[in-house]
Amino acid sequence: MAKLVDSPTESPAAVVNSPILPLPLTIQLDPAKVALGNKLFHDPRLSSNDKISCASCHDINTNGADNKAVSTGINGGQTAVNSPTVFNSGLNFMQFWDGRADTLEQQVDGPVHHPGEMGSNWRQILPKLRADAAITQNFKNLYSDGITVANIKDAIAIFERSLITVNSRFDRYLRGERNALTKSEQRGYQLFSDLGCISCHQGQAVGGNMFQKFGVIGDYFKDRGNITQADYGRYNVTGDEADKHVFKVPSLRNVELTAPYFHDGSAKTLQDAVAVMGKYQLGRPLKDFEVKGLVAFLKTLTGEVRSTRR
């Protein structure tokens, strides 16, 4: 588990009981394992046709995702849901939209085995990696038992945990830099708080720590139509009626860059997404000035990725 580190000056008293907390500026992880994880993350040998890597759908040079409603896997197969950004994924309390993996390590199994994504398995992957002298040596240097499935997952998960978007303008504002936000952005934050968006989008990741029904007040799926199995969300994992259309609340960090939005990728712009949230989650159509204010605030959540990029 990554250890988040804050220097004492980074958390002023004002932040202590804030619903949103700033991300730490540094994160303690083994740099050699982060580098190995980076290699594996970009390694297409993890897919059955050696063409798709994790980075194919989670481009860490842009937004940690792929800007598509749904992603394309091996042989042109398409995913059932939108690829969430890998940035800040280490802060999520569970992984995938429906929370079917408890940890990033468990999550690795999902796309690797999915026939429409990487369509592979560890029996295929291990010999391919073991045939590579450099990567074998790399594993030997870092893990006493060399290349194993657990170690591959560990390295990838450590790399993913390193991908946090630090020092956003809002974090600087929370740390006491009052002029880091313009007046209209501050009003946007006030709206975010007053309108109740903050009830679900809170904590360090501004989300990612709870589940919520998509359509608390209005019936989003009835209005959208064409309901798929993936639209049932958490229900697909638990089988509990109460979990129908329940999804993990996504983190809003870097949300400005991660369009399209929602599990179905149906909202093309941030304005669209905010309007849909107002209607179906808060039960009120948001006025133009509210949408603008909220979008202005959300854009202040864009931070810098600190991990080594490839």
Added chain:
Amino acid sequence: MNKRWIYHALAITVASAGLAALYVNVEVVAQNHHIQVVNELQDLKRKDATLNTNVFSIRSGLTKHYDDLVKTNSETEAIIADLREGKSRIVGYGNSDINQLVKQYEGLHVKRNVLIDRFKTRNSTLRNGVYYFPLIATEIVRRGPEAGASKELIVSIEQLLKSLMSYYINSNKAVYDNVRNDMQNVTNLMAAAPEVLRPRLLEMMKHATVVLWHKREIDGLLRQITSAESASVADSLFHVYQIDHRNAEKRTKVYRAGFYMGSSAVICYMIFLIIGWFQNRSRRRAAPAQQTTALAQ
């Protein structure tokens, strides 16, 4: 090598094997491991209590995010994993009570997680409902007469506002029944409400429903989460482990005494053999010399 030496070697080998077995049993109680386990088990009980505090703190609005709750939960899971297969492993060492209790605690933790996830979901929705319902209700009460709403409708909404807010603070069966009656009254009068007010009335009633149902559900969830058996199972686990450790220590004392006595016996036996071997060698050296002297004479 004569037969006698083979017997000696065999005896030493058997004795060494016996001593090794005793040594392994002496090593069963490693104090560092024991201290680590005790710390983990105490920490497990603390986390259980912290989890309850987290939930209450969130419910009362003192904590405005779920990160602490999630963190306590992950730390609890890490402890369970450690007791099961990590550095503080206590599972699989032959004490079926301990194995059973760890399994039971894990099961209860999983069940409680489901409740906690539901609590977070409902609590967020309830917070918004409690914000929006009075806002819309007071707006309708203010705008209603102008828009042509009947006095009866306005009074019913005011009544619902009072009873629902009262229920939010003090939930009991009588207040709950009042809220349901007041909601029914407003619903009955909505059909005759002016067209212009209807969308807001519908919105208001949606939020009223959210508050009523979610408050009731959250009260139930809080009871289940905080009265979970896990604390008493953690106590039992700690207790059973302590007894197991004391028994292991007693056994270890017996094994240690056996090990020391056995070791001493083997050492004495080997000294006896070595002395015997030296005596034999001296005798063998002395015998040819005596023979030579006898021949010379």
